[in-house]
Amino acid sequence: MDLQFSAEERAFQRDVREFLESELTPELKRAVSLTPTVFVEKDIADEWHARLNRRGWLAPLWPKQYGGAEWTPVQQFIYESEAARAGAPTTIPMGVRMVGPVIIRFGSEAQKACYLPRILSGEDTWCQGYSEPGSGSDLASLKTRAEPEGEDYLVNGTKLWTTHAHYANWIFCLVRTSSEGRPQAGISFLLIDMNSPGISVTPIRSLSGDHEVNQVFFDNVRVPQANRIGDEGQGWTCAKFLLEHERGGVFSHRLMAMVQELRRLMIDTPDGEATLLEDARLRERLAALEVRVLSLEITEMRVLSKLRAGDPPGAESSMLKVEWSELQQALTELAMDIAGPYAQFFEPGRPLYALAGHTLGDERLARIPPDYLNTRAASIFAGTNEIQRNIIARLTLGA
Amino acid sequence: MDLQFSAEERAFQRDVREFLESELTPELKRAVSLTPTVFVEKDIADEWHARLNRRGWLAPLWPKQYGGAEWTPVQQFIYESEAARAGAPTTIPMGVRMVGPVIIRFGSEAQKACYLPRILSGEDTWCQGYSEPGSGSDLASLKTRAEPEGEDYLVNGTKLWTTHAHYANWIFCLVRTSSEGRPQAGISFLLIDMNSPGISVTPIRSLSGDHEVNQVFFDNVRVPQANRIGDEGQGWTCAKFLLEHERGGVFSHRLMAMVQELRRLMIDTPDGEATLLEDARLRERLAALEVRVLSLEITEMRVLSKLRAGDPPGAESSMLKVEWSELQQALTELAMDIAGPYAQFFEPGRPLYALAGHTLGDERLARIPPDYLNTRAASIFAGTNEIQRNIIARLTLGA
């Protein structure tokens, strides 16, 4: 057992550091540190994607033939660790990490040739159409229909919680092409041009006043059947593949960056004649969370190790989901207690990094409440933590 | 709204204080403070029962005609509050609070004349035969059979977790007299002389090395049918009556006494050049629990008020159960952290108040680990807290 990287891995780590040193501008860093939403805004994302793409690193897991980097799990771990430490933006996953791998795995050559380069170039911006009103955790009950008409489908229905639909020119959807048999069996995976007639997008403002998600309506939207990935009824398989493709995951370093940020905030926050860092209760509350983040880092490494050895991760991917989401929530909650009376402060302007002056002087305070409010979503999206615990229990109880 | 007592109630409070002043000997107080089990030992209980009985207070809720005190809910509250503050023993409930009320409510005149006086005099010691192996929370599934034979029943089966069965000369049992219909419908309530041939008692030692509960075996035990309370099949009704009879309840004052005890322990426990009371984390952990105890006290008063007004307490009795049990557990857990390295200390001698010297000098330390271990039972007995939360949810969700 050891935590050492090999010589090659250390060389890669140096490359990543150099890259970040030269490409991560102070503006990008500041934008990241003032982003209370799950994903950074489109302008920040576009700029960062372009920089990553120039280096060949935008699609770490794609095969080289499609412009990917084909990183090993350890390389991913190293990149994520360095990027988090440096405060780099995360990439927006809908193109690179979601629809991309599905096209690579299930798409035709024509589809690959058409879509993959445009994801990398930034020409296309994707959004994901899974959830619907009334089918959140129970995805198989989705109702959006795609009915064949000639060489097309006519799509009717609506998708909910569609992140960045207001930016996207493409959406990948799970749609119902049949209502026979098991509900899962009638689902297909469809790519839809957001500029198609009949599509409308309604913004959904979050608690915190952020606009990140939307509802998308499909009213007799005509979509070529050629835009279907895989066969009819193979949508559930695509969705499951995507879920498994996302197993593992490296969240601990972003969380550790939050821990360090909170410590800095405690150092900078006066409390009478001392600062909050001198408050043993807050200091140890942070320490207890830091311990869990350290633990998560090792668990992530253990899962990567298993994946590298070809073993299935089992209950661990659900555990990782529960752990990072609950840690994120606990950290933003602690931030609220650090903010004290300013935990009630609401800055309506968006994006925060575009604001010139800050009411409270310290611009970091503007992020704390929306961060806390938005982070409540972490235990809801990507499979609620209740669903994750069901899965963990099933795998540990064998029940 | 006010928390004041009426003039009469204040007079009663003075009576209680006088009684405790004169009857609560230092030996009894010390025995209580060194009791890690749910109930005090029989010698302590017997002495205290006798003193209460001389004052006419042993059976606070029985009608006066049977030797009871007929206290109002507020009087009960006052007695419990003063008794807890003074550190008096609790009474053992199996006779006075459990079988007694059932006999009064469902028993024949002959049964009342036979059993009630002997409960008060201490001639009879009762234990309760409800739980069985395999039927804990699901009481209706009990299997102990009572089959008629002439004027008797032949009882076969076994009862588990029978507190003080090793002291008792009588046991009241739920037994199955029929296996037709709903499982609840075939249950009868039977009084059994523990000296009957065919009864054997096996001690069950708890985690902490205490002997408080037992398993009782019935092997063709002959019990007169005249010992049945109520009709055949009315056992479930008796059990439910008992449960409802116990609604309300006053636990907060005992818990507040624990809070004070822990504060004293913190004051007396050195930590380098200071004492543990100067440790802000421990001090505030105790404070947070004290707040909940205060809250519980008001909730108890509110429930008593409702009961006095004739309103059913609803979900509150389950809430009280969950609250006092979890508070008790949290307080004993804090005690372990106060004990520090001595949290691992095990004193095998019992009862603790009968031991002469104490290994660690401070005899209070001997109680802490068994108290912590035994208190785990609080969330299990009298309806597990899972069952209680089911009930609360049913009443609040209407589900």
Add this chain to the structure above:
Amino acid sequence: MDFSLTEEQRLLQESVQRFVQDSYSFEQRRAIMANPEGFSREVWSQFAEMGWLALPFDEADGGLGGGPVDTLVMLEALGEGLVVEPLVATVLLAGRALAQAGDDTQKAEWLAALMEGRLLAALAVYERRGRHAPDWVETRAARVGDSWRLDGSKSAVLHGACADLLLVSARTAGSPEEPKGISLFAIPADTPGVSRTPWQTIDGLQACELTLEAVKLPGEALVGEQDDGLWQVETVLDEAAAALCAEAVGAMSALTRITADYLRQRKQFGQPLAAFQVLQHRMADMSMETERARSLAILAALYARSEDTATRERAVSAAKFQAGRSGRFVGQQAVQLHGGIGISDELSVGHYFKRLTALDARLGSADWHLTRFAARPVAVAG
């Protein structure tokens, strides 16, 4: 020992509940918040007409002579409606401070107008370095001949930006954190040297940062005894904090009920969410947290004007601590149980969550009150 309401209290409760039901639905509230001021002057007049602005003031001062229990009844019912009007700031903070510390002239000048809804006022006692502690006062007031000169700044002044009158604590002697040497001043908001940076709160109220630069006031601006204002401030803050606990209980009750309704309605995997045991237990815990907070809100109301300071502080701190903790749990779980729509701004659930979050940050957080509670143990007998 009695937990029932008087006939008057029941009527008050009904009238507030009826108002919330009829005039303060989620949609009506949204319209009210769209006002430039962030609240409705019309609603404010209604409050005045119904006598709510006069509730906690002595009859001798023209008030209705209500006590903290009456306030509890009113605030609990208003808590269900998530009102955004400056009731706490004007009536319970500034108004009570005036009523308690002001002389007859001051009361005559301001209190009547306040009760009639013609004067908005705010209490500015917190400072940035002191966080939740009212005894941390760096703002200075110096006697200059017959008048006063004030310099300094105050933080998180609730409804400070719309206030006509500001009641400000300043140090006339001593150094920050010293209890002695704090005095209260009444400052018309248009006094030269007063500047306010307004901000919104996450739950739809207004607040401001306040700066005082060479603010010149007449001698009569002093409210109460010179150097002896801290206990006045603390008394007022405690009574108002007790009221916030009641408001939180109202919000928690409503939220628990709304969540229960949702769980019964909404189906997943072929059954209502209410059928899932884990969600049932979560609801049970939400109810228990609400009851915990409710019992202590009652305790706080009963002792909010107690003359025994330690008793008052223990009761209020216990209640405010528990309201903070319970409110956090109930709010978070209500959002969680609603799933995605719990995060959106378009349902009331998120707004209750935000109100509960903000209430914790106001008039002393749970942490702050726990520390104060722990510092005031009852005497240990034996």
Add this chain to the structure above:
Amino acid sequence: MDFSLTEEQRLLQESVQRFVQDSYSFEQRRAIMANPEGFSREVWSQFAEMGWLALPFDEADGGLGGGPVDTLVMLEALGEGLVVEPLVATVLLAGRALAQAGDDTQKAEWLAALMEGRLLAALAVYERRGRHAPDWVETRAARVGDSWRLDGSKSAVLHGACADLLLVSARTAGSPEEPKGISLFAIPADTPGVSRTPWQTIDGLQACELTLEAVKLPGEALVGEQDDGLWQVETVLDEAAAALCAEAVGAMSALTRITADYLRQRKQFGQPLAAFQVLQHRMADMSMETERARSLAILAALYARSEDTATRERAVSAAKFQAGRSGRFVGQQAVQLHGGIGISDELSVGHYFKRLTALDARLGSADWHLTRFAARPVAVAG
């Protein structure tokens, strides 16, 4: 980055697991504990034969040259068996202290005997006032000509009563809590002036309170540098604390598995307990707590002998803190999910619970380690 075991480690793991399975069932353990000494000398000889007593010592000292990861493997497997033999006290505490600080003569005299199972030893470093802190040393050692005179008392000495040799920290200079001025002494247990008050631990181990009254020792009784013993003590305590984390993880795994088996088996209301969602989620949480503790036990083992003190202390304190918290949760919930029989002494579940409880109280509690961890933040960049 590699989390696999070496071939040797796998063999060690298998042999310990086999031993636990064959020779340390719950019933066998009960019989072992009935020994007057509370453990089995026979088992102890087996440990010696299998080389386990020699595992963590350098080959130069006659040991097997194992490191903390080997110890982790051994202790995790022993943790499933709830062993009561004085392995931690003799090998990991006293033995490692001797191996690390002792000179060749001292090692020759005691270490070989210890590895062969002929010598039991204990480390006496804690004192009552100092609780979990090894730097609180009031016990005094004074030089008297060629010899030493020790006076003072030590608390909670694990397996101190059966030890032939006691390694004791005493102050040769300075005052309590000063890091400088602490020295280690080897004291044969039969030295006049040594008195021991034995006690049992809740998890079946033995301990004692130790009093030293005018204990006269030869000059060679000093182990390591005079006045500079604290870092030796702390190093040894940290390596042993890391091992306790592994032991806790073994106990948690076993307990989680046993509880899962029980829930599948036991029926209530017509279905297995495992069908109730609330109990399912409790199991999920138990598994997660176990994994949390496991990851950090690995981290602690990897850094237990790190030369960078802060890195070592951070890793060990993180692990011991988490082991304490997780162990408490897993133990409590295992008992709860078992219902009544969880409280009885007759099932293994309660004994795992007690072991986990005791492990937290040993070599620094969760609270103590959290405080130490918080005091050693990594440098904040930027």
